[in-house]
Amino acid sequence: MSRDIPLNTVPCLRRKAAAFQQLVMSQNQNDNGAPPSPAPSSPRSFPQYAVDTEIVTTEGNDQYRSSSVPIYQTATFKQESLSNMGEYDYTRSGNPTRSHLERHLAKIMHAGRALAVSSGMTALDVIARLLQPGEEVIAGDDLYGGSNRLLKYLRVNQGIIVHHIDTTDVDAVKKTVNSKTRMVLLESPTNPLIKICDIEAVATATHEAVPECLVVVDNTMMSPMNMRPLDLGADITYESGTKFLCGHHDLMAGVLAVKDLVLGERLFQVINASGCGLSPFDSWLLLRGIKTLAVRFEKQQNNAERIAAFLKSHNFEVYYPGLESHPGYNVHTKQSLGPGAVLSFRTHDLPLSERIVESTKLWGISVSFGCVNSLISLPCKMSHASIDPKERAERDFPEDLIRLCVGIENPQDLIDDLLAAMVKAGVEMKK
Numbered sequence: 479m480s481r482d483i484p485l486n487t488v489p490c491l492r493r494k495a496a497a498f499q500q501l502v503m504s505q506n507q508n509d510n511g512a513p514p515s516p517a518p519s520s521p522r523s524f525p526q527y528a529v530d531t532e533i534v535t536t537e538g539n540d541q542y543r544s545s546s547v548p549i550y551q552t553a554t555f556k557q558e559s560l561s562n563m564g565e566y567d568y569t570r571s572g573n574p575t576r577s578h579l580e581r582h583l584a585k586i587m588h589a590g591r592a593l594a595v596s597s598g599m600t601a602l603d604v605i606a607r608l609l610q611p612g613e614e615v616i617a618g619d620d621l622y623g624g625s626n627r628l629l630k631y632l633r634v635n636q637g638i639i640v641h642h643i644d645t646t647d648v649d650a651v652k653k654t655v656n657s658k659t660r661m662v663l664l665e666s667p668t669n670p671l672i673k674i675c676d677i678e679a680v681a682t683a684t685h686e687a688v689p690e691c692l693v694v695v696d697n698t699m700m701s702p703m704n705m706r707p708l709d710l711g712a713d714i715t716y717e718s719g720t721k722f723l724c725g726h727h728d729l730m731a732g733v734l735a736v737k738d739l740v741l742g743e744r745l746f747q748v749i750n751a752s753g754c755g756l757s758p759f760d761s762w763l764l765l766r767g768i769k770t771l772a773v774r775f776e777k778q779q780n781n782a783e784r785i786a787a788f789l790k791s792h793n794f795e796v797y798y799p800g801l802e803s804h805p806g807y808n809v810h811t812k813q814s815l816g817p818g819a820v821l822s823f824r825t826h827d828l829p830l831s832e833r834i835v836e837s838t839k840l841w842g843i844s845v846s847f848g849c850v851n852s853l854i855s856l857p858c859k860m861s862h863a864s865i866d867p868k869e870r871a872e873r874d875f876p877e878d879l880i881r882l883c884v885g886i887e888n889p890q891d892l893i894d895d896l897l898a899a900m901v902k903a904g905v906e907m908k909k
């Protein structure tokens with residue numbers, strides 16, 4: 479499958495980035511002694527190659543031409559003089575290792591600016607701080623438990639009105655958007671029910687109704703390997719860097735990206751004010767992970783396709799957008815480059831699902847996904863336990879749902895392990 483994507487927005491991005499850089503520099507000079515602020519982390523170069531090449535190709539400007547970006551493990555930066563301040567003063571405001579990562583992310587996410595923060599939840603929190611009391615948010619009725627919890631917090635404590643609706647239904651979004659809507663939050667595929675939402679159609683309908691409303695896409699499930707929501711009309715895309723970008727479950731991170739540099743500056747101001755920028759070491763580690771994203775992701779996705787076919791052949795109800803039987807198959811195929819490596823399936827029997835999860839050997843019982851190791855979980859007791867059971871029931875959340883997050887192991891070993899776990903748990907397997 480070709481991973482090339484037309485980049486017709488690039489020349490305009492380049493002009494915008496240069497103009498914005500100019501603006502920030504002139505502001506710094508006129509700011510009557512205000513501390514320096516780093517140049518916006520817009521891409522240094524623009525994508526010219528397929529995504530797997532771009533992912534591994536980073537551009538440094540290190541004085542010794544080091545192949546790996548140095549870790550600037552420092553809180554402060556000394557200034558030449560009071561009249562000649564440098565780009566960096568304090569790591570909360572900016573750090574060269576973080577800037578390097580952010581520029582690379584901006585390039586691979588087709589963004590004008592990217593920002594790296596301490597977790598995926600922090601990324602959503604930074605975006606949510608753009609909202610005012612009384613404003614409205616539309617979000618899915620199937621979304622990651624932590625995002626649901628943050629939206630609930632905003633509703634209870636900050637006076638934000640939140641509508642949870644079926645965002646796979648564009649008409650339902652059109653009916654709910656009103657003059658007070660300031661944010662539409664989408665996941666596609668959703669976590670954990672793998673529902674597909676037509677991002678372009680929702681973004682167009684939302685912007686037609688309320689031009690200033692931000693369409694925000696959580697792209698954690700797809701990563702830039704499979705989807706660039708900014709190219710589909712989203713205003714902001716964010717993802718948990720803890721997952722595919724890192725790939726090894728050894729760090730927490732979140733990334734945000736925008737095309738509009740003014741919006742990017744507003745998000746940067748929140749990050750600087752609240753101090754949630756990613757640390758130098760974690761920025762370095764995340765960049766290291768990103769370089770192998772293409773090979774990991776391709777193997778994980780190929781494995782997932784085989785496992786989905788195996789489950790389907792045994793008549794399980796499988797949720798995976800790589801299967802033509804998935805109701806969102808056509809929309810997903812239109813807006814992304816592949817089905818990803820997370821899938822769910824049902825047994826319609828909670829104790830049986832629990833026994834399957836507890837009987838695997840190779841599949842680790844763990845939350846999260848995107849890791850090189852394969853993981854199995856029961857969302858109702860793990861990643862989505864923070865959603866009130868009553869609320870889960872109202873949304874018809876299947877408690878017996880098992881989620882598989884596929885790693886890079888040998889696919890036959892993974893299938894054999896699942897099969898053995900199913901037999902041990904008492905599933906009658908088709909011969």
Ligand SMILES: Cc1ncc(COP(=O)(O)O)c(C=O)c1O
Pocket residue numbers: 597598599600622624625665669696698699717718719720721730731732
């Ligand atoms: C879809 C999705 N979005 C956001 C997050 C939050 O990311 P983090 O755990 O890095 O805060 C998660 C998982 O935690 C997730 O699954």
Ligand SMILES: N[C@@H](CCSC[C@H](N)C(=O)O)C(=O)O
Pocket residue numbers: 622624669844845846847860861862864
């Ligand atoms: N105890 C955590 C659960 C994290 S779930 C992580 C990941 N998004 C997943 O879907 O597995 C919490 O309460 O946030």
